Amino acid sequence: MSAAAPGRRAPVAGVAVLLVCLAALLLMPLGVDKFYVQLVTKMMIMAVFAMSLDLLIGFTGLVSFGHAAYFGVAGYVLAYAAPQYQAASLWVSLPLAMAVSGLLALVIGLFVLRTSGVYFIMVTLAFAQMLYFVFHDTKLAGGTDGVYIYVRPDAALGEWAGGWKPFDLENFVHLYYVVLVLLVLTWIFLRRVIDSPFGRVIAGIKVNEPRMRSLGYATFRYKLASFVIAGTLAGMAGYFAAAQFGFVNPDMLGWHLSGSAIMMVILGGMGTLGGAALGAFMMMLLELLFQGLTKHWQLLMGGSIVGVALLLPHGLLGTVAAWWGRRVAAKDSERTDG
């Protein structure tokens, strides 16, 4: 229907691939070592993070170079919320962490969204680095060393449920499935947002913001809402990253991670949502692969990203979607010609 969502009606094949991936993710913990279960948990957390950034880059046209700030801050919220050697309640600390990330995005968004283009990239980076140095140079939470989170958040419900514990995050398989559910929920949530009237507005802003204003849209508010949604979801990813590693340090909000997230989105294909998730998996797989080959693995990593950028300008999934779109269009014209 609209070119902003390539392959919207296309993909019987797309749905099939998606279901196969989902089935593989569902079954995987049954057949492999703990190491791989934990690795894929980490990948899925990064996939949530990358999808939240794709809402900004791919769907709103806002290249944020400071997205790790919202990821990292949520990790620190968990570290603060957890009493030492005891567990924080998941049901309190997770909403709190997401709210803090969302609020941070709201405040930073009020400033950075007054700029655009290269200036936007610079200013988002500047704000994130300010935050990085707040945690790096002060004794707020262990300074450069960071802090440990000795016990993972506790999922036990309150007295009203008799303290029932639906799952235990200390169990790596439970953690895996919780993160998988969140990955799927995030995808569904963002898909709905993108297809909603709000999603069409941000797509319009990406293409032609002045025209959106003259059509009566207060574009700033829409960009701010998008920025806050993305920040909140990044916070959710950061919370689970901190919970899984049991450790937070300032690198969690540094520019390096912000840059990695952008690369995940570009690698997978901007504005495809699933592409961002795929990009996160690919980046981490390549990292693992190259680290096993040579200690100069970052050279190979950089090389492959340059390669993808040159050969597949729409990213992995973006290229497939574009190819599929052309195929459908060709079939359509065959039908009308015949």
Next chain:
Amino acid sequence: MDEREPMLRTEGLSKHFGGLAAVREVALACRVEELHAVIGPNGAGKTTLINLLSGDLAPTAGRILVAGKDVTGLPAHRISRLGVGRSYQKTNIFLPFTGFENCRLSAQSRLQPSMRFFAPAHAHAPTRAAAERALAMAGLEGRAGVVAAALSHGEQRQLEIAMTLATAPRLLLLDEPLAGMGAEESARIVELLKRLRAEHAILLVEHDMDAVFAVADTLTVMVDGAVLATGSPDAIRANRAVQEAYLGSNEADIVSK
């Protein structure tokens, strides 16, 4: 003279770019059921005037009233929401979207509340209907599913108008809607303007003099940013200052034949 407050009224409206006075002390009014055309040579300040009225530019001095409400200095989106629709001289559409989506998005701007996050946009029947109506009015009903970038230049001009109509404006600010259109589309749009006049106030900037004199109720002639004359088409034709300053002897012969 009509007693009602006009849909659009300006007082002493001026815009300076540094030392250049692009629009000087312009006073004009436009009522519902009136098509008010603004003509003048290139560089007379017609497009700047429209940009001031739509809020794309802020005036240096003067006032703009829409249905009696002072809108001077309001941002473009606020003015749009008061029922002011504008089209652009240089096609200003969403090229990657279909013609339908261009109009649907335009119609969606009238939703209250406008921030809706969940129900799919394409399932909202009223905006779909408004988009289809607007496309049909501009003569694009058969081209709704085509991506805007693939439309011909003339069709993109029609889409530009359809998008403006999809926002259900009371006041239309049309900046050279006929520029780049073929004879057939032009005739169609002229007919459309005549029909729209029944329920809208229309301010039209146009270079096609045959069309202007065929549809305008009132004409304002601008030269060097200032109003030279305002009046009925007959009065403007007969105005010696206009003939000398703008229409030129040859062109004056054509329009007054």
